[in-house]
Amino acid sequence: MAKRVLLVVTNVGHYDDDVHPTGLWLSELTHAWHVFEEAGYEQTLVSPAGGKVPLEPRALKFPNVDKTAKAWLADPVKMALLENTKSPDEIASADYDAIYFTGGHAVMYDFLDNRGLQKITRELYERGAVVSSVCHGYCGLLNTTLSDGSFLIAGKHMTGFAWREEELAKVHKLVPYNAEKVAKQRGGLYEKAKLPFVPYAVVDGNLVTGQNPPSAKKTAKAVVKLLG
Template sequence: MNISMLTSLTHHYKAFVLMLLLTLLIAGSANAAVLNQNKKVLFIVSSDKSGFWLPEVVEPYFLLEQAGFKMDIASPLGGKGKASGASRLSHEQETWFLSSKLQNQLDGSIPLNEVMSNNYHAVYFAGGSGPMFDLLDNKQAQKITREIYERGGIISADCHGPAALINVKLTNGQRLIEGKNITAKANVEEGFWARSNYPFLLEDKIKQLGGIYSAGKKSKPHVVIDGRLITGQNPASAIPMAKSLIVMLGGQNKG
């Protein structure tokens, strides 16, 4: 066998291996998408007049949908709440949002008292100013969070969304965030309105209640994972937070 024949065989072998790997990758992605279709994530947004931050809903929702997951939207009162931050969406995000089912889901969100927690593998609390008022002590949100967590599900939140987590207590009486690594909106990121109207700043309260708080640079992405608790610091953290959630949900397929 001469050198040219060996070279030809080598090229064909490499091409075969590459095609095989590509086929396996596509098959694996398809199988993951099928498995993910059986998993639902509950998004909870505020009903307060101060509103929820729309990009922190749109960005995670889009990524989760692309990964094959199904989502429901719930809020304390149900129905349509006040969406803030629409101007912060990119042109592509706005175009997608206006043609997506998410818009209708936000207009007709499920009241928390109608949510069946056993339908969901994870819950996600979006930020905005609203959670600092109507999700801090919301018993229904706390019950949903506790039940999902104690059933082996994932708890996630971004920016002011962790306000919904600080008063959640497990059935053993321990606070969910106690001894947990967690992030949320940093003190340095809060402006005059927040300092004048919020009952407290999240960074201070988390530390006070026994959470292990950390923050990254101001307005830069910072995500903290502790077991099945995933939190993001600010709006810039919504996308990496969602990616972490997708990875963790995908890992459950192997369990």
């Protein structure tokens, strides 16, 4: 049977100040989707509330739009997937071999405390399935606890979008919290590349995390390697 991967996307379309739009960073989905598709995996999109997924406008501008993102934007079938995602209560964790949290600043709002996603993630992790995230997707892991009450990332080598990258992207005054700082507070053994915005991924057991948008392909390939 083909491996099955659950890809998590956002429902949020703006920062606290709705003058500033945000959403899914499309290439973080499309890079991984392409890798998983080549591996023959079945893929399902889920979002915290189910339904429509807004797209981050900056991710659709050169040089952020690559061939996989352009192909997705030009494919009505693929675009329709972002109009009608499943909600966590429609998902049975036992049906999946891995979960992959996509990013974009929007996820800082609706991934952090979604109990449905936390339950799915905990169940997958505790049975040895792969839990993965890229960029801000690690916000979906920050408050996820295991059955013993400990944080999933505690004592684990991991990464995610760095605070220095927030500053360089000039959004550090818009974001609701410092995700890198919270990861460290939760006991995560946070790592990052020597230079900002270069591909970087960390594997610790069945946890796979990527630092930034260019890390999506590297992260997905690490997931495939773990799944064998």
